[in-house]
Amino acid sequence: MLTLIKHGEVYTPDYIGKKDILLVDKKIGFIQDKIDVPKDFIHINVVDATGKMVVPGFIDAHVHITGGGGEGSYKTRTPELQLTDATLSGVTTIIGVIGTDGTTRTMSNLIAKARGLEEEGITCFVQTGSYQVPVKTLLDKIEDDIILIDKIIGVGEIAISDHRSSQPTVEELAKIASSARIGGMLSGKAGIVNVHVGDSYDHLRLIDEVVKTTEIPITQFYPTHMNRNPHLFEAAIEYARHGGYVDFTTSSIPNTKDDWNIKSSKALKRILDEGINIEQITFTSDAQGSLPKFDEQGNFTGLGIGKVSSLFTEVRDAILNEGISPKIAFKVVTQNPAAILKLDQKGMIAEGKDADLVLLNKDDLTINTVFAMGKMMVENGVAIVKGTFE
Numbered sequence: 001m002l003t004l005i006k007h008g009e010v011y012t013p014d015y016i017g018k019k020d021i022l023l024v025d026k027k028i029g030f031i032q033d034k035i036d037v038p039k040d041f042i043h044i045n046v047v048d049a050t051g052k053m054v055v056p057g058f059i060d061a062h063v064h065i066t067g068g069g070g071e072g073s074y075k076t077r078t079p080e081l082q083l084t085d086a087t088l089s090g091v092t093t094i095i096g097v098i099g100t101d102g103t104t105r106t107m108s109n110l111i112a113k114a115r116g117l118e119e120e121g122i123t124c125f126v127q128t129g130s131y132q133v134p135v136k137t138l139l140d141k142i143e144d145d146i147i148l149i150d151k152i153i154g155v156g157e158i159a160i161s162d163h164r165s166s167q168p169t170v171e172e173l174a175k176i177a178s179s180a181r182i183g184g185m186l187s188g189k190a191g192i193v194n195v196h197v198g199d200s201y202d203h204l205r206l207i208d209e210v211v212k213t214t215e216i217p218i219t220q221f222y223p224t225h226m227n228r229n230p231h232l233f234e235a236a237i238e239y240a241r242h243g244g245y246v247d248f249t250t251s252s253i254p255n256t257k258d259d260w261n262i263k264s265s266k267a268l269k270r271i272l273d274e275g276i277n278i279e280q281i282t283f284t285s286d287a288q289g290s291l292p293k294f295d296e297q298g299n300f301t302g303l304g305i306g307k308v309s310s311l312f313t314e315v316r317d318a319i320l321n322e323g324i325s326p327k328i329a330f331k332v333v334t335q336n337p338a339a340i341l342k343l344d345q346k347g348m349i350a351e352g353k354d355a356d357l358v359l360l361n362k363d364d365l366t367i368n369t370v371f372a373m374g375k376m377m378v379e380n381g382v383a384i385v386k387g388t389f390e
Contacts, residue, residue, distance in 0.1 A: 001025055001045075001374060004035060008049030008359065012349040013056060013330035021054065023355040026373040031351055045376075049359055052368060053326070056334040056349050057092030057356025060311050061341060062157070062194065062224055062247070062284035065096035065113045065124065066105055069290025069303070071164070077101070078305050080113060081288050083120045083387030089309045092356035092372040093123040093346050097157050097194065099289055100164055102130030107138040107145075114151050120387050122372045123346070123354070127194050128152045131159035133168040135176060142176065146183030146191055153341060154192035155180045157224065160206045162198020170209040177216045190342040195223040203235040207244070218244045222340060224284060225249045227267040240276045245340055248332075249286045250314040251306030265317035268332065269324060282340065283332045285311040316365050 003023040010019045010031070020035040021028060037044055063086075069078040086094060096114050098105045107128060114124040128145040129135035135155060137145045145152045155176055159165035168176075177193050184191015197204060204223060211218045218239075224247040226236035240246045248268065252261035262270075264283050271281060291304035311333055318329040338347025345354040355374035360367060370378035377385045 002043065003045045003047060003371070003374065003376070004037060005047045005049050005054060005357070005359070006035070008052050008054035009362065010349060011053060011055045011327055011330055013327050013334050015327050021349070021357070023371065023374045026355055028349065028351055028353050028355050031349070047359075047369065051362050053360040053362050054349065055330050055358050055360060056347055057358055057370070057372060058090045058311060058333040059093040059337040059343070059347055060086070060091045060285050060287065060308055060333070061095040061282060061337045062249070062286055063094045063096055063308065064099050064286070064288040064306070065094060065117065066098070066109050067288050068099040068101065068105070069305075070101045070104070071290055072303050076290060076303050077104075078288050078290050081117070081308070082390055083117065083122065083385070084383040084390055085287065085308045086117075086122055087370050087372065087377040087385070088367070088383055090312050090358040090367045090370055091122070091308050092358075092370065093343065095153070095341065096124060096126040098130035099157060099196075100131050100159075102132045102136045105130065107136065111138065111149065111151050116388075121375055121377055121385055123356070124151070125153045125341075126151050127154045127156040129155050129158065131157065131165055131196060133158060133166040133172050133176070142179035143183040143186070146180065146189055147187045153189045154184070154194060154222075156192075156194025156222070157196040158193060159196040159198065161200035161202040161204075162196065165196075165198065168206065170206055170213065173206050174210045174214050174216065177210060177220050178214075181216060181220055188342070190340065191220070192222045192341060193220055195221055197223050197225050197228070197232060199229060199232070201231060203232055204239050208239075218242060221245070222247060225286070227262040227264055228252070230262065233262050233267060237271055237274050237276065240271065240280050243280070245280050245282070246271065246276070247282045247284055250283050250310035251286045251289070251291060263317070264314040265322050268318050268329070269322040272324070272328070278328055278331055279336055279339065281332050282337045283311055283314055312367065320365060
């Protein structure tokens with residue numbers, strides 16, 4: 001199958017000007033100033049991208065694909081992700097995680113859902129485990145999961161600094177990171193440890209102690225929700241100064257009356273103004289995860305649900321409202337997560353990479369067309385491929 005995208009303004013995510021892109025089956029075959037269709041060649045789909053920006057398909061590295069939550073009892077368990085939740089939001093690659101409930105949400109279910117999403121047309125990997133320590137793996141050990149299961153690329157989300165966590169020790173977190181690192185090294189995967197950071201003023205202390213007292217590098221950790229409140233955000237800036245990755249959650253609600261989440265777009269502007277390297281920063285949606293609200297005593301008071309659509313909303317706001325250049329803003333959902341997670345075929349528009357592309361209307365920066373692995377999933381803002389039960 002051949003698809004020719006003509007006259008689009010291409011961001012790789014770096015801006016390279018107006019180009020034509022030929023998709024060959026699931027890959028990007030050629031990128032040239034002009035590609036003409038041979039006169040007698042009829043088996044090719046031509047897409048006119050005039051007036052559109054062509055960017056890499058978005059990577060959402062933290063999604064509760066099998067649903068999440070339950071903090072308000074059984075009725076608050078959130079539903080599974082549907083295919084068009086992702087594609088209509090420009091997301092073509094997802095990393096599935098479990099979260100708080102490591103009992104009724106299982107690794108076998110997580111992997112089955114990931115494979116189902118891939119059968120429906122997008123790319124999906126997962127992390128092994130949940131909030132809990134010891135980590136509940138699919139096989140006997142973290143190393144076994146990462147080395148032997150193709151879909152498993154790391155560990156997480158391990159909860160710290162949160163009243164819902166297992167209150168892991170420095171030694172326990174160090175052993176998790178060591179296992180993930182070895183598993184990654186032996187399998188060519190990232191072996192990253194995705195860490196849920198809660199509201200506690202302990203912030204990133206556990207990670208800091210592991211890095212100070214062992215040989216494990218700070219880049220083995222991928223902490224998320226770093227914009228959940230002002231004091232954690234300040235700690236995130238200092239953490240980034242030491243070379244750590246910082247992930248901002250785009251789905252958010254306030255946790256207490258006076259303790260508000262910081263919008264990811266505003267957080268990006270501020271952290272860049274502080275001189276932090278853009279390559280250390282990502283956005284994720286926390287989609288399908290419950291967004292519980294607690295009072296100052298830790299009592300549950302309300303619930304929201306994360307949405308994949310929030311991912312590009314915050315990227316768009318960063319460009320339109322915060323004055324961040326598109327080539328910088330796009331990196332937090334394309335090139336950066338691909339590099340951190342060692343997804344070598346993702347996150348960039350280049351010959352030989354996977355044909356995951358999003359066409360944005362240049363006039364209002366809205367999603368027009370989405371390709372996942374060379375297949376058109378969304379056209380003119382409408383999902384033309386739907387999930388099995390949609």
